[in-house]
Amino acid sequence: MMRRLEAAVVAFPAGLLGRTALAACAGISMLATLAHPARAQDGERGKLVYEQWCSQCHGLQGDGTGPAAQRMLTRPRDFTRGLFQIRTTAGGEIPTDEDILHVINVGMPGTTMPAWEALLPEGDRQALVAYVKSFYPPFATLPAPVPLTLSSGGRASDDRIAEGRLFYDSIQCWQCHGQAGRGDGPGAAELDDEWGNPIRAADLTQSWMFNGGSTADDIYRRLRTGLDGTPMPSFSDLLNAGFMTDDQLWSLSHYVRSLSPADPPQVQEVIQVERAARFVEVPRLASDERWDEVEAFYVPLVGQIITGDRAFDPAVTSVWVQGIHDGTELAIRVTWSDRSKSPDPTWQQLWQPRVLAALEPKGLGREPGARPDRLSIQFPAVIPEGMDRPYFLMGDSDTPVNLWQWRSDQTRPQRATGRGVNDITTTGPGILTSDAQWVNGQWQVVFRRDFEPNNAETELRFELGRPVPMAFFVWDGDSGEDGTRGAISTWYFLNLEEETPVSTYIAPFLAFLITGALGLLAITRARRRDRESAIGGTPAAATAASTS
Amino acid sequence: MRESKQLFRVLMPMVLAAAAAGCGGGDSGGGGAPAASEGAAAPAAMPFDVATAGNVSGMVMFEGTAPAPAAIDMASEATCAAKHTSPPTTEDFKVAGGHLGDVFIYVRSGPTDGMTFPVPAEAAVIDQSGCQYVPHVTGVQVGQTLTFRNSDGVLHNVSASPTVNRPFNIGQPGAVRETNRTLTSPEIMVPLRCQVHGWMNSFVGVTANPYQAVSSEGGTFDLRNLPPGQYVVEAWHSRLGTQQQTVTVTTGQTAQITFTFTQAMIASAVVPMGAPLDPHDHGPVAMGTGSTGEHVHGAAAAAGS
Ligand SMILES: [Cu+2]
Numbered sequence: 001m002m003r004r005l006e007a008a009v010v011a012f013p014a015g016l017l018g019r020t021a022l023a024a025c026a027g028i029s030m031l032a033t034l035a036h037p038a039r040a041q042d043g044e045r046g047k048l049v050y051e052q053w054c055s056q057c058h059g060l061q062g063d064g065t066g067p068a069a070q071r072m073l074t075r076p077r078d079f080t081r082g083l084f085q086i087r088t089t090a091g092g093e094i095p096t097d098e099d100i101l102h103v104i105n106v107g108m109p110g111t112t113m114p115a116w117e118a119l120l121p122e123g124d125r126q127a128l129v130a131y132v133k134s135f136y137p138p139f140a141t142l143p144a145p146v147p148l149t150l151s152s153g154g155r156a157s158d159d160r161i162a163e164g165r166l167f168y169d170s171i172q173c174w175q176c177h178g179q180a181g182r183g184d185g186p187g188a189a190e191l192d193d194e195w196g197n198p199i200r201a202a203d204l205t206q207s208w209m210f211n212g213g214s215t216a217d218d219i220y221r222r223l224r225t226g227l228d229g230t231p232m233p234s235f236s237d238l239l240n241a242g243f244m245t246d247d248q249l250w251s252l253s254h255y256v257r258s259l260s261p262a263d264p265p266q267v268q269e270v271i272q273v274e275r276a277a278r279f280v281e282v283p284r285l286a287s288d289e290r291w292d293e294v295e296a297f298y299v300p301l302v303g304q305i306i307t308g309d310r311a312f313d314p315a316v317t318s319v320w321v322q323g324i325h326d327g328t329e330l331a332i333r334v335t336w337s338d339r340s341k342s343p344d345p346t347w348q349q350l351w352q353p354r355v356l357a358a359l360e361p362k363g364l365g366r367e368p369g370a371r372p373d374r375l376s377i378q379f380p381a382v383i384p385e386g387m388d389r390p391y392f393l394m395g396d397s398d399t400p401v402n403l404w405q406w407r408s409d410q411t412r413p414q415r416a417t418g419r420g421v422n423d424i425t426t427t428g429p430g431i432l433t434s435d436a437q438w439v440n441g442q443w444q445v446v447f448r449r450d451f452e453p454n455n456a457e458t459e460l461r462f463e464l465g466r467p468v469p470m471a472f473f474v475w476d477g478d479s480g481e482d483g484t485r486g487a488i489s490t491w492y493f494l495n496l497e498e499e500t501p502v503s504t505y506i507a508p509f510l511a512f513l514i515t516g517a518l519g520l521l522a523i524t525r526a527r528r529r530d531r532e533s534a535i536g537g538t539p540a541a542a543t544a545a546s547t548s
Numbered sequence: 549m550r551e552s553k554q555l556f557r558v559l560m561p562m563v564l565a566a567a568a569a570g571c572g573g574g575d576s577g578g579g580g581a582p583a584a585s586e587g588a589a590a591p592a593a594m595p596f597d598v599a600t601a602g603n604v605s606g607m608v609m610f611e612g613t614a615p616a617p618a619a620i621d622m623a624s625e626a627t628c629a630a631k632h633t634s635p636p637t638t639e640d641f642k643v644a645g646g647h648l649g650d651v652f653i654y655v656r657s658g659p660t661d662g663m664t665f666p667v668p669a670e671a672a673v674i675d676q677s678g679c680q681y682v683p684h685v686t687g688v689q690v691g692q693t694l695t696f697r698n699s700d701g702v703l704h705n706v707s708a709s710p711t712v713n714r715p716f717n718i719g720q721p722g723a724v725r726e727t728n729r730t731l732t733s734p735e736i737m738v739p740l741r742c743q744v745h746g747w748m749n750s751f752v753g754v755t756a757n758p759y760q761a762v763s764s765e766g767g768t769f770d771l772r773n774l775p776p777g778q779y780v781v782e783a784w785h786s787r788l789g790t791q792q793q794t795v796t797v798t799t800g801q802t803a804q805i806t807f808t809f810t811q812a813m814i815a816s817a818v819v820p821m822g823a824p825l826d827p828h829d830h831g832p833v834a835m836g837t838g839s840t841g842e843h844v845h846g847a848a849a850a851a852g853s
Contacts, residue, residue: 093714
C-alpha cells in the first residue's frame with residue numbers, strides 16, 4: 001500500500017527520467033489541483049496557470065522559493081532578477097518572448113524544470129511568458145531585446161574536433177569543466193550561482209543533460225550567450241577580440257559535442273555479459289583494454305526518496321555497466337562520472353558543506369565529513385522464478401538480496417545480505433574481488449567472482465543463459481551522500497551469454513540478434529509496465545508498485 | 549502594441565550601433581540593455597558655468613583595529629602566485645595610520661542632480677593582475693567605457709552582479725588582453741568577481757556625473773569643479789557600509805570633510821550594495837551636518853538591498 005502511494009507520487013510528468021523523482025515531489029499538490037481546471041478572465045490566465053503549475057517550484061512571488069525548492073540543488077529560478085540561461089540574446093541581456101516560450105515548451109534537461117508543451121495548451125503557455133516577465137518589472141521598460149545573429153555551423157569532422165580541443169585548452173574551459181570535460185576542473189568545487197547556491201560545472205560527456213539542449217547548435221548558442229546567473233560565461237567577446245573566428249567557435253562546439261555519445265543513451269533492460277575468448281581469463285583490472293571492446297549498458301539512477309534519509313538531488317545520475325565471463329568466472333565493470341575522488345580535501349571543504357546546507361532534509365547525520373564514494377550491486381539471493389524480484393530497495397525479510405559493496409576508502413570489497421535498508425549484514429569479501437580507478441572525474445570499478453559463491457545457501461549462483469535481476473546504488477561522498485542518501489536504480493537483468501564466439505565475424509552478428517530480440521522483449525515489457533502504472537514515473541517507483 | 553514593438557526592433561540596432569560608435573566600440577552589446585545615448589553626442593560642454601565652481605576635498609579615517617587581511621592560497625594558479633613578491637592577501641581593509649583607502653565617495657544629491665555631464669573619453673581600466681583586481685574599487689560614469697585588462701595570461705571570467713544595471717559574465721582567456729563594457733545606470737556598487745579564482749572580487753561605482761572618487765591609501769579624496777551649492781556626499785566601504793555628509797561648495801573654495809569609520813561598523817560579510825540608487829530620487833536623505841555625518845551601518849544597508 002505504502003509503495004503504491006509512492007508510485008503515485010512519482011506520477012508527475014517531467015521532462016527527464018533521471019530527475020523525474022524530484023519533479024514528482026513537487027508535483028504532489030499540483031496533481032491535486034489538476035482535478036479542478038480553473039476558469040478566469042484572460043488577463044488573469046497567466047497568474048492562474050502559474051499558480052497551479054509553476055508556483056510549487058518557482059514560488060507564488062516568482063522568487064524561486066516554492067515549497068519544493070529546497071529539494072533541488074539547481075534551484076527553481078528566481079524570476080525577480082530577470083536572469084535567464086537559455087537565450088538568443090547577448091550575455092546579460094533579457095531574453096525574447098520566444099526564448100522564454102521555448103524553454104517553457106521544452107523544459108531544461110538535467111534539471112527538474114519540466115517540458116510543458118504537451119501538458120498545457122498554447123494559449124496558457126503564452127500567458128505564462130507574460131506572467132513570468134511580470135516578476136521582473138524592467139521587462140516593461142527595457143528596449144525590446146535583439147537576438148544575436150547566429151551563424152550555422154557546418155558538419156563535425158575529425159579535424160574540426162581536433163581544432164576545437166585546441167581552443168578548449170587555450171581558453172582553459174578545463175578550469176571549470178576539467179580535462180576530460182566531466183565538470184571536475186580545479187575551480188569546480190567552489191562554484192556558486194548568482195544566488196549563492198552551489199552549482200556543478202556541466203559534465204560535458206553527458207550532453208543529454210545540458211540545460212539548453214544537446215546539439216552542437218545548442219552548444220554554440222550557449223557559448224555565444226553564456227548561461228546568465230551561473231558561472232558559465234559568454235565567449236562572444238573572443239570573436240570581437242580576434243582571438244578566434246566564428247568558424248573556430250563552431251569547432252569548439254563540435255568538440256564539446258563529441259565528448260558525448262552521438263545519440264542520447266537508451267535504456268535496455270537486459271545487460272549482456274559477453275563470453276571471453278576461450279581459455280582467457282576475465283579482466284581483473286578496471287583499466288584492462290579489453291573493456292573497450294565490450295558493449296556498455298546505460299543505467300539511469302534516481303535519488304532514493306522512498307525511505308529514511310532521502311536524496312532529493314543525487315550527484316550521480318547514471319552508470320554504464322559492462323560484463324565479461326569465461327564460463328566459470330564473471331567480471332562486471334561499472335563506470336560513472338564523479339567530480340571528485342572522495343574523500344577529496346578540497347571538495348570536502350569547499351563543496352560538501354554547501355550541498356548539505358542547501359538540500360533538504362537538513363539536520364542530523366548531515367555534518368560534513370570524510371565520506372567515501374560507494375557502489376553497491378544488488379542481486380536476489382536466489383534466482384527468482386518468472387518475473388518476480390525482491391523489493392528493489394535492499395530486499396525485505398522474506399526475500400533477501402546479495403550486495404556487492406565497494407568503497408573508495410577500502411581496497412577490498414564486501415559481500416552483504418540485505419533484508420531491507422535497515423537490516424544489512426556484511427560477511428567480508430570471500431572470493432569476491434574488486435579493482436577501481438578514478439581518472440579525470442570518472443570512476444571505473446570492477447567486481448569479479450566465480451559463478452559458484454562462497455556459500456550456496458545464502459548467495460546467488462550464476463548460470464549461463466539465465467537472466468539475473470540486478471540493481472545499482474551509488475554514493476558521492478563529497479556531496480555528503482551515505483546511508484540511504486544516495487542514487488538508486490530499479491532492477492535490470494544480467495544475462496550471461498552462452499555462446500562462445502565461433503569466429504570474430506559471427507560473434508557481433510549474434511550479439512546483435514540476441515540484443516535485438518531481448519531489446520524488443522524489454523521494450524514490450526516496459527510498455528506493458530508503463531500501461532500498468534499508467535503514468536510512467538521513475539523506474540524505481542514503477543517497480544516498487546509492481547512488486548508490492 | 550504589436551506595431552510599436554516591431555518599430556523597436558527596427559530601431560534598436562540603429563540605436564545600439566550609434567551608441568557603440570560613440571563609446572569607442574569594442575562592446576559586444578553585453579553590458580546593459582538601455583543604450584547609453586548621453587555619451588554618443590558630440591563633446592558636450594559642462595552643464596554649468598565652470599567659473600563658478602568649487603571643490604570638496606577630504607579624508608577617510610578608520611578608528612580601531614581592522615581585521616588582519618587573510619592569506620589567499622593561489623597554489624591552483626601558479627602563474628599568479630609567482631607574480632606576488634609577498635604572499636597575496638584579501639583586500640577588504642586598506643588601513644594605514646588610521647587612514648582608510650578604497651572607499652568610494654560620490655555626490656549622492658545636490659545641485660548637479662538632473663544635469664547632463666560629458667562622458668569621459670578615457671576608459672576606466674580594471675586590471676586583472678596576479679589574480680587580483682587592480683584597483684580593488686573603481687568608479688565610472690554612466691556610459692563611460694570600462695575596460696577589463698588581463699595581464700595574467702590565464703583565463704579569468706568577469707562576472708558582474710548588479711541590481712540596477714543588467715549583469716554580464718565575460719570569459720576572458722589569457723590571450724585576450726582587453727574587453728570593454730559600459731554600464732548604463734547609476735548604481736552603488738556593482739560587485740565583480742571571477743569564478744575561476746574564487747578569491748577575486750572587486751567593486752565598481754557607477755554615477756551619473758563625474759563627482760566621484762576612491763580614497764587613496766592615505767585616505768584622501770578630491771571632488772573637483774562642482775557647481776556651488778549644498779551637497780550630500782556619501783562614502784561607501786565594502787565592509788563598513790555607507791555614511792553621508794552635507795557639505796556646501798562655494799565658488800573658488802575647497803570645502804573639507806572627513807568621514808570616520810570605526811571597528812564597530814564591520815559587517816561580517818561583504819556589503820556590496822548600499823540602497824539602490826534611483827537617479828531620479830532627489831528626496832531628502834537622512835543626514836547629519838558638519839563633519840559628523842550620520843552613517844548607515846553596513847548590515848542595515850545590506851538588509852535593505
Ligand atoms: Cu580569475
